[in-house]
Amino acid sequence: MSTPYLSLAIWVPIVAGIVVLFFSRERDANFARWLALIGAVAGFLVTIPLYLYFDTTTPAMQFVEYADWIPRFDIHYHLGVDGISVLFVILNSFVTVLVVWAGWEVIQVRVAQYMAAFLIMSGLMNAVFSALDGILFYLVFEAMLIPMYLIIGVWGGPNRVYAALKFFLYTIFGSLLMLVALIYLYSVSETFEILAWYKVPLALSTQILLWVAFFLAFAVKVPMWPIHTWLPDAHVEAPTGGSVVLAAITLKIGAYGFVRFILPILPDASRYLSGFVIALSLIAIVYIGFVAIVQADMKKLVAYSSISHMGFVTLGFFMFSVLGIEGGLAQMLSHGFVSAAMFLCIGVMYDRVHSRQITDYGGVVNTMPKFAAFMMLFAMANAGLPGTSGFVGEFLVILAAVKVNFWIGFGAAVSLILGAAYTLWMYKRVIFGEVANENVAKMKDIGSREFWLLGIIALAVLFMGVWPKPFIDVMHTSVTELLTVVGRSKL
Amino acid sequence: MLGQLNYWAALPEIVILAAASLILLIDLFVPEDRKYVTYWLTQLTLLVATCVTLTTLRATTIHGYNGMVVDDMLADFLRISCFIAVSLMLFYSRSYMAARGLLRGDVLVLTLFSLLGMQVMITGSNFLTLYLGLELMSLSLYALVAAQRDHPRGAEASMKYFVLSALASGMLLYGLSMLYGTTGSLDLDTVARAVFGHHESPLLMTFGLVFVVSGLAFKLALVPYHMWVPDVFDGAPTSVTLLIATAPDIAAFAMTLRILSGAMQGAAFDWQGMLIVLCVLSMVLGNLIAIAQVNIKRMLAYSTIANMGYMALGFLTANRYGFSAALFYIIAYVLTSLASWGIVLLLSRQGFEADRLDDFKGLNARSPWWAFMMLLVMFSLAGLPPTLGFYAKFVVIEAAINDGFVWLAVIAVVMSLIGAFYYLRVVKLMYFDAPVDTAPITVRGDTAVTLSVNGLLLLILGVLPQQLIGLCAIVLTQSNFP
Numbered sequence: 010m011s012t013p014y015l016s017l018a019i020w021v022p023i024v025a026g027i028v029v030l031f032f033s034r035e036r037d038a039n040f041a042r043w044l045a046l047i048g049a050v051a052g053f054l055v056t057i058p059l060y061l062y063f064d065t066t067t068p069a070m071q072f073v074e075y076a077d078w079i080p081r082f083d084i085h086y087h088l089g090v091d092g093i094s095v096l097f098v099i100l101n102s103f104v105t106v107l108v109v110w111a112g113w114e115v116i117q118v119r120v121a122q123y124m125a126a127f128l129i130m131s132g133l134m135n136a137v138f139s140a141l142d143g144i145l146f147y148l149v150f151e152a153m154l155i156p157m158y159l160i161i162g163v164w165g166g167p168n169r170v171y172a173a174l175k176f177f178l179y180t181i182f183g184s185l186l187m188l189v190a191l192i193y194l195y196s197v198s199e200t201f202e203i204l205a206w207y208k209v210p211l212a213l214s215t216q217i218l219l220w221v222a223f224f225l226a227f228a229v230k231v232p233m234w235p236i237h238t239w240l241p242d243a244h245v246e247a248p249t250g251g252s253v254v255l256a257a258i259t260l261k262i263g264a265y266g267f268v269r270f271i272l273p274i275l276p277d278a279s280r281y282l283s284g285f286v287i288a289l290s291l292i293a294i295v296y297i298g299f300v301a302i303v304q305a306d307m308k309k310l311v312a313y314s315s316i317s318h319m320g321f322v323t324l325g326f327f328m329f330s331v332l333g334i335e336g337g338l339a340q341m342l343s344h345g346f347v348s349a350a351m352f353l354c355i356g357v358m359y360d361r362v363h364s365r366q367i368t369d370y371g372g373v374v375n376t377m378p379k380f381a382a383f384m385m386l387f388a389m390a391n392a393g394l395p396g397t398s399g400f401v402g403e404f405l406v407i408l409a410a411v412k413v414n415f416w417i418g419f420g421a422a423v424s425l426i427l428g429a430a431y432t433l434w435m436y437k438r439v440i441f442g443e444v445a446n447e448n449v450a451k452m453k454d455i456g457s458r459e460f461w462l463l464g465i466i467a468l469a470v471l472f473m474g475v476w477p478k479p480f481i482d483v484m485h486t487s488v489t490e491l492l493t494v495v496g497r498s499k500l
Numbered sequence: 501m502l503g504q505l506n507y508w509a510a511l512p513e514i515v516i517l518a519a520a521s522l523i524l525l526i527d528l529f530v531p532e533d534r535k536y537v538t539y540w541l542t543q544l545t546l547l548v549a550t551c552v553t554l555t556t557l558r559a560t561t562i563h564g565y566n567g568m569v570v571d572d573m574l575a576d577f578l579r580i581s582c583f584i585a586v587s588l589m590l591f592y593s594r595s596y597m598a599a600r601g602l603l604r605g606d607v608l609v610l611t612l613f614s615l616l617g618m619q620v621m622i623t624g625s626n627f628l629t630l631y632l633g634l635e636l637m638s639l640s641l642y643a644l645v646a647a648q649r650d651h652p653r654g655a656e657a658s659m660k661y662f663v664l665s666a667l668a669s670g671m672l673l674y675g676l677s678m679l680y681g682t683t684g685s686l687d688l689d690t691v692a693r694a695v696f697g698h699h700e701s702p703l704l705m706t707f708g709l710v711f712v713v714s715g716l717a718f719k720l721a722l723v724p725y726h727m728w729v730p731d732v733f734d735g736a737p738t739s740v741t742l743l744i745a746t747a748p749d750i751a752a753f754a755m756t757l758r759i760l761s762g763a764m765q766g767a768a769f770d771w772q773g774m775l776i777v778l779c780v781l782s783m784v785l786g787n788l789i790a791i792a793q794v795n796i797k798r799m800l801a802y803s804t805i806a807n808m809g810y811m812a813l814g815f816l817t818a819n820r821y822g823f824s825a826a827l828f829y830i831i832a833y834v835l836t837s838l839a840s841w842g843i844v845l846l847l848s849r850q851g852f853e854a855d856r857l858d859d860f861k862g863l864n865a866r867s868p869w870w871a872f873m874m875l876l877v878m879f880s881l882a883g884l885p886p887t888l889g890f891y892a893k894f895v896v897i898e899a900a901i902n903d904g905f906v907w908l909a910v911i912a913v914v915m916s917l918i919g920a921f922y923y924l925r926v927v928k929l930m931y932f933d934a935p936v937d938t939a940p941i942t943v944r945g946d947t948a949v950t951l952s953v954n955g956l957l958l959l960i961l962g963v964l965p966q967q968l969i970g971l972c973a974i975v976l977t978q979s980n981f982p
Binding site: 078149196 | 924
């Protein structure tokens, strides 16, 4: 039997988290930090073979692991990745390393619990992306809420309790209806295999009901307008690491649900309701873009920009074309890097001044030139400048949209202007100009830890922007296969 | 078969009865400062009874005492569950009882007698046996609720419990008499055959069934027969609350199963409709009212009501599939409930009850381990993976959907969303707030070990529930439930 890389990707971080929790004392925080970093790096290393040994010529699931788990309900421990999910497993493990590293000096209370929460979260999210059994998916999809709830609530800002609860209740509301849908599919098909559900015939009325249940679960996670209101609160109150994971990975799980469940299992309902999703996506892209412009809080601004960017993803998916879906997936990856970097940048400033208000800053470039350079790059990527990763996805999606309907493409393209407006205007107010006040004058430029942290992401952003082929190649076969599945009517 | 005495069918009951009587005598000679002797004798009794049950375990069904009791797999399984529940209850409440002068021979013996009553409810195969078991259990519990003689609230709770419970017993007995009138027998199997003989239920039988279901619903704490639960849970000493909230649920489940399925399966259509109403009301009201509680004992009381509603969701499908789901639910619930009350007991000390929600503030700072245990309990009660509570909810919802009750399943999940709110509030208090009470938490070694095992089981069985799910299915198959 071959090496179970996926199990390793899931269990190495979880076990590392448990070890950190049990073997470190509150006094000896450094021990916990190093242990966590070793765990996170090990967790990342085991995912590298997933890319190296990945066969881009087949749409089938790879690195498959299959074991009986609860035979009574035909539930299996069934893991596997295809071109759609494999990159997110790697991205997630990569971001975990960054997050552990980013919390190095910032987190001073309950360090072990903080690190453990992120490691366990990371393992669970890897499981979400590789689960091929409905119940296994649901199990980790929900279990993931517990560490995030604690992360926001324990290490968050002043209004953390409200934000944590809102985050939890919104997400669980959506996912509970999904549980009913999963069990319903089981009662129809006698199996919890996700791939088997792709072939189950379903009447349109049934499909629409199931579609609504799944849609609520994933749309809350994405989040789509108008059920996005938990995200700004959660982002603002979460510690930097929490915001990074939320934006970079958790949101992607919602979008991933669309391509793994909604499109292939309910193709007819998806086509039937595609106008609805496109409308919501365009509202997210345009309206939320305007909302982002007027934000006074930097984290809130980036949170709203995330919603707007994720609108591109859902828009791309419901174009039902290779370009659209690949564009959506590329946008997910890019947003994983860019939003993580933006939140880290805000975290860097917050650590020094303890404020996220744009008006408390000004002229940061005078005291932190290196930092300003990095943030410039990420701001450009966030605005979708060609040459950065942000451009790839948006361009592909707009291209796909224009092919379907010029005005949809036009609406989406407007967001490039809006994106530039809110990101660069914020950048201008924070970074350029005269030194605004004493706090800014006292800011020290980034140290080597922060330099490397941002540097690695900057490389990734540029690499994907200049040469997206390695990423797109991995997806291509699976996306084509997905479209044939979606093209088949189930009626 | 029938007409035989078969002493062995009731061997565990004989053991408990003999031991309870012996302990009552021995306790007279145990000096006041050595009451732990009585305590350990009680624990030993439970251990012996468990071993006896295990050694007489058979796959076949045996009737005893001229058909008054039945010894099947279900009986053995539930007996052992009750033994474990009562034993854990004693472990958890040892310090609590000692600090309040409750570690007395009479309290322990009454506990054993209530256990005996539960066993009779589990094994009864005749309306009268079942009723006698119910009364034996209830009478012992009334006395236990008032065990702290100088506590007016305990006395009040006991009185309330007694009056309401007597009313419910009256209803049950009245209903059973009508069933006797229509079927001509008190024996469950005979009644079952008579009921199947009718093409449609005679009015008198349906009428009797209403009373029977009402009486049973009282014992199961289903809305609208739930009024006693919060008051009794709150007024009783926490150790007694722990006893009332756990093992009797198992016994009440067994009795409901024996009467509704064992005898009245032929009239399933009638009681199904009644249970749907009770189930929906319990899930809705239990969860909604729990939100408003500031007292953890009352909150857990409403949580019990809501959880019994979920159990009924599995039960009302009226097939073996649903019964095994309900059985799994009740076992999972009792295990979770044991741990929840165990932690409430853990935080109380001499002169301090830890019964307000605010007493849980900052528990993570005081003791990360017990906070984690309580976190597991709360997530299990809320039905979130990866805890046992998730699979409990999963199996009942699955059973309901499988039987075509998709709308009930939707109500169930929406209500569990509301439930998640108040369970999360406890987690919030423990993890996000600063401690108000900074007294160190002292735990006896045996309590710490048993409670930790219990808490971790919620997680372990949450990841690997197959054995328990399978066991619940086998038990019902072997016991010939339809």
